[in-house]
Amino acid sequence: MKPRVVVFYGGEAHHADTSRQSGAWICQYVPKSEYDVTPVHVTHDGLWKVPLGHLPKTGNVARAMDMLAQATPAQDPKEAIHKLLHRPIDSIITTLRGRGGDDGAMHSFADILQLPIKGSDARASKLAYNKDHFAHTISDIAPTPYSQIIKKQTGLYEIGEILRTFFSLPFFIKPVHGAGSHGIMHIKTEQDLERAIEAIHASNDDSLVQEQRHGDELSVTVYKNKQGKLSSLPPSIVTPKNSFFDYQIKQSGHDNLFFHDHGPHNSIIHQAQSIARDVYESLGCDGIATVDMIANNGSVDVLDFNTIPTFTPGTPIVHQLRHAGMHPEDLLQGLLR
Numbered sequence: 001m002k003p004r005v006v007v008f009y010g011g012e013a014h015h016a017d018t019s020r021q022s023g024a025w026i027c028q029y030v031p032k033s034e035y036d037v038t039p040v041h042v043t044h045d046g047l048w049k050v051p052l053g054h055l056p057k058t059g060n061v062a063r064a065m066d067m068l069a070q071a072t073p074a075q076d077p078k079e080a081i082h083k084l085l086h087r088p089i090d091s092i093i094t095t096l097r098g099r100g101g102d103d104g105a106m107h108s109f110a111d112i113l114q115l116p117i118k119g120s121d122a123r124a125s126k127l128a129y130n131k132d133h134f135a136h137t138i139s140d141i142a143p144t145p146y147s148q149i150i151k152k153q154t155g156l157y158e159i160g161e162i163l164r165t166f167f168s169l170p171f172f173i174k175p176v177h178g179a180g181s182h183g184i185m186h187i188k189t190e191q192d193l194e195r196a197i198e199a200i201h202a203s204n205d206d207s208l209v210q211e212q213r214h215g216d217e218l219s220v221t222v223y224k225n226k227q228g229k230l231s232s233l234p235p236s237i238v239t240p241k242n243s244f245f246d247y248q249i250k251q252s253g254h255d256n257l258f259f260h261d262h263g264p265h266n267s268i269i270h271q272a273q274s275i276a277r278d279v280y281e282s283l284g285c286d287g288i289a290t291v292d293m294i295a296n297n298g299s300v301d302v303l304d305f306n307t308i309p310t311f312t313p314g315t316p317i318v319h320q321l322r323h324a325g326m327h328p329e330d331l332l333q334g335l336l337r
Helices: 013-029 061-071 077-084 105-112 122-129 131-137 156-166 190-202 263-282 316-324 328-335
Strands: 004-010 036-042 091-094 147-150 171-175 185-187 207-211 216-224 230-232 236-238 288-296 299-306
Touching: 004 013, 013 036, 013 061, 013 328, 036 061, 036 077, 091 105, 105 122, 122 131, 131 147, 147 156, 156 190, 156 207, 171 190, 185 190, 216 263, 216 316, 216 328, 230 263, 236 316, 263 288, 263 299, 288 316, 288 328
Parallel strands: 004 036, 004 091
Antiparallel strands: 147 207, 171 185, 171 207, 216 230, 216 236, 216 288, 288 299
């Protein structure tokens, strides 16, 4: 019997499509000559669809996943777990974002059941998921843009005072607990500011207000190879058509968003790779992680850290693999080592 890999995908509605694409990418490139792959679809309301079988060795993986999901009844996780455990599990991979993903919930669940989940552990995932805690944790390793946290119960007048006193246009507002750039607001005008004050006041999460740094946006992928050695893929210089690399752009596939001809940027690229590795190790990460940065005048600021990378045509990691001449199977075999 081959080792069994279980891949969770789907989840919260605003992340579901990206998670599905990432799950399909992983299921496509886990070598099915060596592993049986069971995709588990998590619905928007948190139910699980656990198929009895696994994916075929050949054919259209995304279509096979959809067919399995359509044919499998959704169950409460307390019931579905019995079905999931009818055969031994050798590895769990989650592509969920937010709940069950980079919030560390799935990792904690797997730890309790003593199931081997691949990638960073619950502690590292929770730490990176809280943007405020993350910035404080890495403050001795790398600079981050100036930011302030606004608690969700803060009054309208006080929110306005904080924004107008401590920040100059343009700046960003992000949910403190968030995956990547989802939910980010770019405040460029007084009208944006008025809308942001109302949005912060109505939010169910604390908000992080962050100055906008200008420069070249970089994306660095750090991973452990098959020998367990820490490595990184060729970083991407990101050139979004809008003012920043937002969540919508990340879900669209455009090769011209990314450049890997580093040329005169080599010194700053090496600096970014070194910082990314230091942050990865300081958080105690494992598996694959991506670091978003911005470089200007010889310095590099860390913007975001993702312990659950996305694998879509619009995310840098897919293009980095191609530029490195590295087959996705090699990356995933390092994860499953």
